[in-house]
Amino acid sequence: MANIHFFDVSDADAPSLQGLTSSALSQDSVEFHASPASAQADAVVISPFVSSRVTADLIAAMPKLKLIACRSTGYDNVDLGAAHARGITVCNVPSYGDNTVAEYAFGLLLALTRKIPQAITQLKSGNTSHDALRGFDLMGKTLGLIGAGRIGCRMADIAAGFGMTVVAYDAHPDPKRAIEHHFTYHSQAEVLAAADVLSLHVPNLPETRHLIDATTLAHLKASAIIINTSRGEVIDTRDLIDALATGRLAGVALDVFEGENLASLDAELTQLRAKAVDRLVLEQSLEISALQKLPNVILTNHNAFNSTEAVQRINQTTIDNIAAYLKGTPQNEVKS
Numbered sequence: 001m002a003n004i005h006f007f008d009v010s011d012a013d014a015p016s017l018q019g020l021t022s023s024a025l026s027q028d029s030v031e032f033h034a035s036p037a038s039a040q041a042d043a044v045v046i047s048p049f050v051s052s053r054v055t056a057d058l059i060a061a062m063p064k065l066k067l068i069a070c071r072s073t074g075y076d077n078v079d080l081g082a083a084h085a086r087g088i089t090v091c092n093v094p095s096y097g098d099n100t101v102a103e104y105a106f107g108l109l110l111a112l113t114r115k116i117p118q119a120i121t122q123l124k125s126g127n128t129s130h131d132a133l134r135g136f137d138l139m140g141k142t143l144g145l146i147g148a149g150r151i152g153c154r155m156a157d158i159a160a161g162f163g164m165t166v167v168a169y170d171a172h173p174d175p176k177r178a179i180e181h182h183f184t185y186h187s188q189a190e191v192l193a194a195a196d197v198l199s200l201h202v203p204n205l206p207e208t209r210h211l212i213d214a215t216t217l218a219h220l221k222a223s224a225i226i227i228n229t230s231r232g233e234v235i236d237t238r239d240l241i242d243a244l245a246t247g248r249l250a251g252v253a254l255d256v257f258e259g260e261n262l263a264s265l266d267a268e269l270t271q272l273r274a275k276a277v278d279r280l281v282l283e284q285s286l287e288i289s290a291l292q293k294l295p296n297v298i299l300t301n302h303n304a305f306n307s308t309e310a311v312q313r314i315n316q317t318t319i320d321n322i323a324a325y326l327k328g329t330p331q332n333e334v335k336s
Contacts, residue, residue: 002028004044004045005032006031006032007033007035007049008051008052036048041064043065046062046065051261066325070334074204091334097307101151105255111253112227114135143196147169153177153181156181166181167184167186198224200234200235204230204231209234225252228255228256252296252297253297255302259281
């Protein structure tokens with residue numbers, strides 16, 4: 001019997017996970033925690049969401065741990081080096097919501113280009129003027145993709161329906177995929193220069209950290225906008241704020257951003273009560289505050305994954321990953 005701990009389990013997700021585990025993992029001890037991952041001395045398997053940080057110290061505090069089953073595609077919240085040094089298997093959910101994330105990204109795009117949040121707020125205050133609400137059409141514009149994997153390709157499909165031209169940069173170009181999804185590959189600099197809308201679809205890796213910074217932002221048109229549903233670390237927030245505040249960039253819609261875990265009231269209260277606050281925490285908190293004040297910014301709370309269908313696929317794949325590992329046939333392993 002394995003002791004299995006699920007973390008970051010919301011009230012909405014608990015029934016689904018309980019139903020799946022009761023049938024697939026009925027011989028094992030399963031516990032659900034609403035809080036982020038914490039040390040569980042008896043844990044053989046833990047299943048964190050992206051809001052948990054599975055650090056080397058946390059791994060060391062669980063001597064029986066054999067499997068980390070991420071309920072996400074990304075796994076940058078797990079210290080892979082520490083896990084693999086201990087012989088701990090890490091698995092993920094390779095694909096759960098290509099269309100889910102792409103649809104959300106397009107929702108952000110439409111909200112930003114047509115000023116939908118402002119229109120809703122303005123009407124609620126009784127103001128029916130259109131003067132401050134003029135947006136722009138997507139038809140005839142160019143969508144630039146940084147990352148043309150499954151989600152990027154779905155973005156290209158949707159963009160085609162809006163009459164947009166799609167150009168893409170990817171570290172591993174696939175000509176067949178480009179033909180199938182009606183886009184063309186170009187250098188990163190060419191994509192940046194051509195884009196009216198730049199949408200980011202890359203993982204958080206050392207080579208993608210601050211991929212969008214002052215240098216790359218300088219290649220964009222001043223009229224361009226950025227959509228990010230990948231990882232916050234892909235953008236240098238301070239350089240982004242400077243470009244927005246000085247008119248060198250027209251707007252951004254971010255479902256992810258650096259220090260996003262600091263945006264909640266609970267996180268702010270925790271920092272205010274602390275005897276000392278880390279410098280990086282202070283900097284990221286100030287950056288978030290500045291973003292929230294800028295009129296050409298939309299922020300949401302890492303919500304692009306969050307559809308009924310996608311969450312069900314995440315949960316099912318995670319349970320399948322755990323069951324496969326316990327049977328001695330691991331699947332969806334993260335090697336590096």
